[in-house]
Amino acid sequence: MPVVHKSTIRRARQSEKRRLRNRATISSVRSILRKVQDxxxxxxxxxxxxxxxxxxxxxxxxxxxxxxxxxxASRRVSRLTVRVNALTASA
Incomplete structure (x- = not known):
């Protein structure tokens, strides 16, 4: 049986917390981007x-x-801006 250090357990816990937080952020960003595309x-x-x-x-x-x-982020903003500007120019 391998030795599991306290720091390893702590790091795993922190990593999981960060993963969930990042996932929530990415999810909200994606939904907003979808609104723009729609x-x-x-x-x-x-x-x-x-x-x-x-x-x-x-x-x-x-x-x-x-x-x-x-x-x-810069690339995504740029591409969306180009599409929105093209839409407003044609309207």
Whole structure:
């Protein structure tokens, strides 16, 4: 039977806590991103702009918490912004 140190048990507990916290953050970010994409698909520029603002904020918070890397968030914001701007230009 292997020796299990106290620090190993503690680290496993901390890791699980962090995993759940990160999962919750990622889940909320994904749902907000889905709202933006749905608004774009439905061709609703006002709703798309409003949800884009929410998405930008949520992605920034995810970066601050260390759940997402800065470049990933920046890329997602950029791509969504391009799509929303194209929608508003065509409307």
């Amino acid at each position: 608004a774009i698909a439905a061709k609703k520029p006002d709703e798309a702009k409003a949800t884009l603002r929410e998405a930008t904020s949520a992605l920034g918070k995810a970066v601050t918490k260390g759940v997402l890397k800065p470049n990933t």
